[in-house]
Amino acid sequence: MTKNSVEVAVIGGGAAGIAAARKLAAHHVDCLVVEARSRLGGRAYTVQHPAGFALDMGCGWLHSADCNPWVAVATSQGRVFSKATPPWGRTTMTKVMPVEEQRAFRAAMGDLFERVAQAAATGIDRPVSDLVPADSRWTGMLNAVMSYIAGAELDRMSTIDLDRYEDTELNWRLVDGYGAMIAASAGGLATAFDSPVTRIDHSGRRIRIETARGVIEADRVIVTLPTSIIGVSDDLFRPALPHKTEAALGLPLGLDDKLFIALDNAGEFEPESRVFGRTDRAGTGNYHFRPFGRPIIECYLAGRCARELETGGDAAFFDFAVSELTGLFGADFARRLTPLQLHRWGADPFARGAYSYAVPGAAEQRAVLAAPVDDRLFFAGEATSRHDFSTAHGAFITGSEAADRVIAARRKS
Numbered sequence: 298m299t300k301n302s303v304e305v306a307v308i309g310g311g312a313a314g315i316a317a318a319r320k321l322a323a324h325h326v327d328c329l330v331v332e333a334r335s336r337l338g339g340r341a342y343t344v345q346h347p348a349g350f351a352l353d354m355g356c357g358w359l360h361s362a363d364c365n366p367w368v369a370v371a372t373s374q375g376r377v378f379s380k381a382t383p384p385w386g387r388t389t390m391t392k393v394m395p396v397e398e399q400r401a402f403r404a405a406m407g408d409l410f411e412r413v414a415q416a417a418a419t420g421i422d423r424p425v426s427d428l429v430p431a432d433s434r435w436t437g438m439l440n441a442v443m444s445y446i447a448g449a450e451l452d453r454m455s456t457i458d459l460d461r462y463e464d465t466e467l468n469w470r471l472v473d474g475y476g477a478m479i480a481a482s483a484g485g486l487a488t489a490f491d492s493p494v495t496r497i498d499h500s501g502r503r504i505r506i507e508t509a510r511g512v513i514e515a516d517r518v519i520v521t522l523p524t525s526i527i528g529v530s531d532d533l534f535r536p537a538l539p540h541k542t543e544a545a546l547g548l549p550l551g552l553d554d555k556l557f558i559a560l561d562n563a564g565e566f567e568p569e570s571r572v573f574g575r576t577d578r579a580g581t582g583n584y585h586f587r588p589f590g591r592p593i594i595e596c597y598l599a600g601r602c603a604r605e606l607e608t609g610g611d612a613a614f615f616d617f618a619v620s621e622l623t624g625l626f627g628a629d630f631a632r633r634l635t636p637l638q639l640h641r642w643g644a645d646p647f648a649r650g651a652y653s654y655a656v657p658g659a660a661e662q663r664a665v666l667a668a669p670v671d672d673r674l675f676f677a678g679e680a681t682s683r684h685d686f687s688t689a690h691g692a693f694i695t696g697s698e699a700a701d702r703v704i705a706a707r708r709k710s
């Protein structure tokens with residue numbers, strides 16, 4: 298039986314909600330995670346493939362591993378890390394993209410980030426696309442790679458926000474999946490599953506949380522919903538919180554989808570190598586061959602390209618990947634490919650996208666979204682993070698900080 302009265306309700310059981318609830322539980326605070334799905338983890342989602350592989354459909358990389366709080370959690374669970382250098386940090390597949398081209402592209406990326414830093418220092422926010430030289434050979438690929446990083450192309454993206462992102466450039470993975478570890482870390486937390494929240498009514502002495510499975514009352518609430526849900530639900534809060542809706546709209550979720558493909562005779566390819574489908578356009582896939590040495594290709598499709606493919610259903614992704622891969626390796630290559638797994642995050646009703654970016658002019662909206670209301674409503678989730686947005690560790694840190702605020706507010710009252 299789900300409790301219908303609790304001291305603190307945590308809305309959403311993704312990385313942020315789990316981190317918040319773990320901390321509250323450790324401080325013996327009566328709390329309940331209210332989750333729309335029948336599983337925990339949210340955008341941290343590992344699928345076990347029958348071949349024995351764990352496939353991370355959402356987060357896979359423990360970015361900034363030297364200061365990522367999930368590392369300690371994974372270690373305490375006895376998880377096995379892969380510390381191999383990620384494909385984007387290596388020079389691979391030089392037959393397809395010669396070394397000089399790879400170097401030139403890296404230099405163009407480095408240049409762009411320098412321009413971003415200089416432009417951000419002026420305090421005037423502009424779309425990042427303004428900073429790409431008009432005659433750049435790399436405009437298509439810069440857009441493609443930024444769409445893998447942020448889920449959107451450069452014309453959609455705030456320079457100031459992008460400049461604030463922090464990354465120590467140490468990237469690890471978990472052999473059994475980042476999502477599986479995050480979900481397992483929620484063991485023992487009281488959770489109401491299959492309970493999409495439709496309204497958070499904070500007009501009375503206690504907060505009423507209306508869900509598809511009834512009403513739950515709480516003294517305090519931590520909201521960890523994705524901005525894609527907060528931004529489109531005008532009546533989520535009663536009384537309405539228009540500044541939160543506006544903040545969420547300024548921090549939309551970009552789109553990134555992963556398609557896993559089985560590859561016959563994979564041995565001819567170097568483990569952890571990668572190639573782009575095309576280097577002259579934004580709408581192209583990033584193909585990571587033999588992740589963990591497995592006979593598979595992890596295809597990353599993002600931004601407008603992924604949005605368009607989502608309208609065509611699962612088959613459209615495989616067809617697109619096959620057309621790009623046969624363009625690189627010849628028509629016969631198609632026979633070696635079998636689709637394994639895809640998750641369309643844009644079509645997922647409880648995500649509606651992959652991770653947040655700020656539109657030009659909206660960099661300060663992360664702080665607006667994060668600010669508590671009346672010491673009763675608290676906010677967490679990757680989009681509320683100033684420096685670690687779009688990541689699972691950013692979500693963790695914001696969840697943990699929201700729990701600290703709740704604990705401090707309890708002491709005051």
Ligand SMILES: Cc1cc2nc3c(=O)[nH]c(=O)nc-3n(C[C@H](O)[C@H](O)[C@H](O)COP(=O)(O)OP(=O)(O)OC[C@H]3O[C@@H](n4cnc5c(N)ncnc54)[C@H](O)[C@@H]3O)c2cc1C
Binds near residue numbers: 311333494553677
């Ligand atoms: C394809 C992809 C690749 C990624 N790669 C990486 C990576 O390599 N490294 C990295 O660090 N991050 C990566 N991320 C991002 C990372 O997964 C997210 O930033 C992080 O998991 C977000 O956690 P969160 O708790 O903020 O949000 P969520 O995980 O979205 O949690 C919110 C929860 O709220 C629930 N919910 C939604 N609506 C309702 C409702 N109405 N009522 C109740 N509950 C509701 C959802 O089901 C979900 O469980 C990736 C994401 C995707 C999609």
